[in-house]
Amino acid sequence: MDPFMKRLLRPLLTIIMVSLAGSSPADPIRFEHLTVNDGLPENSVRAILQDQDGFLWFGTQNGVAR
Known part of the structure; x- marks a missing residue:
């Protein structure tokens, strides 16, 4: 091919x-x-995960919330 x-x-x-x-x-x-x-x-979320049922789990330094 031509340059x-x-x-x-x-x-x-x-x-x-x-x-x-x-x-x-x-x-x-x-x-x-x-x-x-x-x-x-707490207001600062460190991790978020969605399980096989579609629930979102939020990890903070003070615990986990669904």
């Missing part, structure tokens, strides 16, 4: 790949701010 074509083709393919990856539809991400008022042992 000019290689220099032209590589950036063009990169731009196409990036634009296709960015255009795929995705579900919106929803965030909720949880505090001790919502039942957490």
Whole structure:
């Protein structure tokens, strides 16, 4: 392949790949701010885990909450 074509083709393919990856539809991400008022042992969460039943477990320095 011609060196000019290689220099032209590589950036063009990169731009196409990036634009296709960015255009795929995705579900919106929803965030909720949880505090001790919502039942957490403390406001600083150190770990989050989702079990096989779909429950979210929040680990803090003062305990675990579901």
